[in-house]
Amino acid sequence: MKKPVRAGDLTIGDLADRTGLSVSAIRFYEEKGLVHPTRNPGGQRRFMRADIRRLSFVLVAQEFGFSIAEIAEQLKLLPDGRAPTKADWTRISGQFRSHLDKRIDRMKALRDKLDACIGCGCLSLKSCRLYNAGDAAARHGRGPRYLLGDQPDHIGADEDESGNRTDA
Amino acid sequence: MKKPVRAGDLTIGDLADRTGLSVSAIRFYEEKGLVHPTRNPGGQRRFMRADIRRLSFVLVAQEFGFSIAEIAEQLKLLPDGRAPTKADWTRISGQFRSHLDKRIDRMKALRDKLDACIGCGCLSLKSCRLYNAGDAAARHGRGPRYLLGDQPDHIGADEDESGNRTDA
DNA sequence: ATAATTGCTCAAGTTAAGTTGAGGTCAAGA
């Protein structure tokens, strides 16, 4: 039977089994500063049991839409290698909650605009509310990126755009 | 003053100005099959005015979370080069709506689970509802990817994971 | 006529979050 040399220490494979993560993902997370395993004399990684929780936290945080970099920030606030405790979780979960609320609000606003627009079929650059549906934040990460500002300043300045037959 | 050779035809720069997209993005979109400009004798792209609407549609669809590939599918259903008409829009906007509703529902479910979990601070792999918060669909594109299934089958099969002090 | 724009093609770079593979080492059980 397979027992870790020092009870309480886990190999990377053990940790992978316990968290459902792949071994390569765990190595990657270490590189990103999410975990800080020690090394055994042979140079292999040895994790603490608390790292199960730490990585579990990473998974949950990702579900809430945080990037690895953001999660790393959160975890940096914890004493070295410690997993989030109940007090940490209370603080952090509040942030999750507001993050999520914001996302939901954005989606709802978008839905409202869509509803207001379903009947019209205009999609007009000058008048359609959908073109300004996403606030700047929603633009990040998807869709065309303007390196300077998020929106070019001439949107809304078009006069007309006919040219398609309305054959319906 | 700058006038297109044939009225109604737009250069790529004109189209960029009218849509707020970059020239490179428009070329990229052509490559992806979203627009099909003709070429003038000199080999330069010439767009129809309807392409303004087509690209506007692309921007809106992206806002609703559709990928370029999915948008290309939608646009393929339209007669060549035609912009979406009111009838098209009515059909498509219904799809947007349900797409969006699904996303909102997912996030609300996540929020409910978070609320149920804010007090406990467990983050236990075996009991915390947050670990199964995201349905399989939510896993696509972000977070660790399991090439075979979306979830390894041993999640939920862990016995204990103590090892962190609860110093709060 | 000529200079300044604008456009063209292709190849390569960017970011996020990992995966895959090569080539080699460590550890554990028979």
Added chain:
DNA sequence: TCTTGACCTCAACTTAACTTGAGCAATTAT
């Protein structure tokens, strides 16, 4: 001891949605 199976490093590949740059050609303005 020896042979697997687990680990190690490092580099390169993956996808999406574009951007950037190089080296040239076509337009347009003066």
